[in-house]
Amino acid sequence: MVYTGGGLSSKIPVESTSSSSSRNLGLVVAMTQKHRPPHVLTVAGSDSGAGAGIQADLKACAALGVYCSTVITAVTAQNTVGVQGVNAVAEDFVEAQLRSVLSDMQVDVVKTGMLPSIGVVEILCKSLKEFPVQALVVDPVMVSTSGDVLADSSILVGFRGELFPMADIVTPNLKEASALLGGVELKTVADMHFAAKAIHDLGPRNVLIKGGDLPASLDAVDVFFDGENCYELRASRINTRNTHGTGCTLASCIAAELAKGSLMLPAVQVAKRFVESALDYSKDIVIGSGPQGPLDHFLKLKSSVNSSSRGAAFNPSSLLLYAVTDSGMTKKWSRSMTDVVKAAIEGGATIIQLREKDVETREFMELAKACGEICRSRGIPLVINDRIDIALACGADGVHVGQSDMPTRVARALLGPEKIIGVSCKTVEQALQAWADGADYIGCGGVFPTSTKANNLTIGLDGLKTVCLASKLPVVAIGGIGIGNALSVMDIGAPNLKGVAVVSALFDRECVSSETRKLSDLLSTAK
Ligand SMILES: Nc1ncnc2c1ncn2[C@@H]1O[C@H](COP(=O)(O)OP(=O)(O)O)[C@@H](O)[C@H]1O
Ligand SMILES: Cc1ncc(COP(=O)(O)O)c(N)n1
Ligand SMILES: [Mg+2]
Incomplete structure (x- = not known):
């Protein structure tokens, strides 16, 4: 069968290293002439x-x-x-x-x-x-x-x-x-x-x-x-x-x-x-x-989300009100994740991160797809926590990775030049490494103690400021931030601190959209 033997193939000059079957010729050529595509x-x-x-x-x-x-x-x-x-x-x-x-x-x-x-x-x-x-x-x-x-x-x-x-x-x-x-x-x-x-x-x-x-x-x-x-x-x-x-x-x-x-x-x-x-x-x-x-x-x-919701490049101002989802809280309040995402955007969230630590891959994918559609139609970027595969499969705008997740350099190679990559950093060294590895922004914290992440070292406003001043990338602050302290965070005096990332302050509340709106209004008054 196929294109081997007889006809044109039989006229190919057979190389001395070639097997008798011209079917293998492509392979032989590929091996012996490495530089000829x-x-x-x-x-x-x-x-x-x-x-x-x-x-x-x-x-x-x-x-x-x-x-x-x-x-x-x-x-x-x-x-x-x-x-x-x-x-x-x-x-x-x-x-x-x-x-x-x-x-x-x-x-x-x-x-x-x-x-x-x-x-x-x-x-x-x-x-x-x-x-x-x-x-x-x-x-x-x-x-x-x-x-x-x-x-x-x-x-x-x-x-x-x-x-x-x-x-x-x-x-x-x-x-x-x-x-x-x-x-x-x-x-x-x-x-x-x-x-x-x-x-x-x-x-x-x-x-x-x-x-x-x-x-x-x-x-x-x-x-x-x-x-x-x-x-x-x-x-x-x-x-x-x-x-x-x-x-x-x-x-x-x-x-x-x-x-x-x-x-x-x-x-x-x-x-x-x-x-x-x-x-x-x-x-x-x-x-x-x-x-x-x-x-x-x-x-x-390109991703379907990417092509319509994002411009050519990541815009750091989208870090202003960074909403990070939590399925535990969503369940606790008997809400669906898609409703929660809609409410956060309605209230003024400027970027959504889907953070799912305990769901099966299949369910995560479905969720990511559904949230991707919501975000896309509202012009808000969606990044996926940890899971490069999910981000690729559902056409999300990017990922957010931690220090023990896939190395940023590898994530960048897999995701290509256009996707957003954020990296969690606590130290100046980590922040500089994230920049060298091709990240778009860093998430810096925990600024304050938080219940969302166990055993998380708190770096305080001083730690945040140190990292921001050294970082070559835009920064979003994270960890225990809410309406009560958001302005004190934004006021540390670091021009590349572009916003705050919040979980409980939005999603562990009676009304997600109105809590988000309050925080959004507050952030709009920040210098
Ligand atoms: N709507 C479609 N959905 C999926 N495959 C399609 C569709 N239209 C054409 N194809 C596929 O595209 C290829 C080209 O088919 P065809 O359109 O018949 O040829 P041509 O473009 O030469 O007229 C075929 O493999 C055909 O099955
Ligand atoms: C120059 C040129 N070559 C081939 C086709 C056939 O393509 P199609 O059947 O999709 O119109 C075409 N329309 N134009
Ligand atoms: Mg056709």
Whole structure:
């Protein structure tokens, strides 16, 4: 099965260290040439709207950690409404681009998209014979999702006669599969099985019939045929207008995985999962006014909370009234955590920290998600105490860690540059270390004795001031702070002391919102 043996793969010069199976070639290359990243060359059209074509291919490969070079076959004027114009690149210049890349850059896998003329197909096949690569992924693009023609039917001859027999996989959508088979109707998953087998007869080693255009009531089912077995690959259908570019993305992801050394079926499965989650992450973005928005390949790198509630950088003024939740108190007063968070924000809390010491992971996640939605809709950052995994999974704005939790440097590496990281510090050394390790703020205390934390050393206002004056980061004071002493804390005379963090003073009270409001009003009078 897959792209091993025969066809293009057999033309790869086999290195002396290589095993006899070209299936392992990617691995061997990765081991013997440590500094050469896996490399996909896409031969496709440019989409000015950047949802499909070359732009989608670049983004998909980048998202999967694979280098992507580009041969541009056509430039399209395209947006979310449709294709307004196509300007094919002169054939001899497509050839020049192919030669430039293939003769120099050690391409692992070639992926094709829009090939606007039979002449381009011929040039491509000739180039691939001169410069063989490990695998060829052919996305037989003919019509855009908007219904505009990107290659006329004369291209079918080139596909059938020359390109398909060289291909390790071809990935037609329903319309393209139908055109390849002379116009047969393809409407059901059973029809897709038939089409996969019939297109396999045209020469490619594997076929994937894409079911994005199946009725909306069905799962997004694709049918994969490797010459022996037919597999139905299922994903839940994401309800979104942002499906422009899914086909290009899928094919590029397959190419990227093959370039890393994957077998064909696993490569297709990874690609399908990538498309499904990219669609899910970008289902609500609004780009353009037409019926077909682009999916966003990188959205999952940002968090959903992050993208709408935070600006580009952490704003230290959000530390002013820092509310730290406590499930014990919430239970004691028979309240739900989400109501408590809503009440605190209503009363003027400027940041929420979810601090759950005793709940199961699953429950913590659900809670974090629900609180994340509340915070996001109100423009208030949410940080999670201790649990980097929960923060990542629920798309929180960041975490707050203590001295015995995950080291700040590691947390920063996991969370990336944009998330908020706060660190509890009692000493100047800890504060300087937090800064060096990439924290955004420090929590300093316990300033006063507190019942919330057992055996917690109290550092007093003097200790707080010492740490603040040495700290290069903004500080929020914590520990036994409430309405009675908040102003004495804010008045210590340290410009980087940005606020107070409170637990009992808000949450162990009869009315959370009014207690928060009182403290908020008081803090607004601080110098
Ligand atoms: N709404 C959706 N939800 C989940 N997956 C989808 C959705 N629409 C398309 N896909 C998947 O995206 C990939 C591209 O499919 P398709 O849209 O049929 O191709 P093309 O973009 O070439 O027309 C397939 O794996 C398909 O199952
Ligand atoms: C340059 C170019 N290449 C390919 C497609 C197909 O993508 P889709 O089927 O998602 O419209 C496109 N619209 N534009
Ligand atoms: Mg599509």
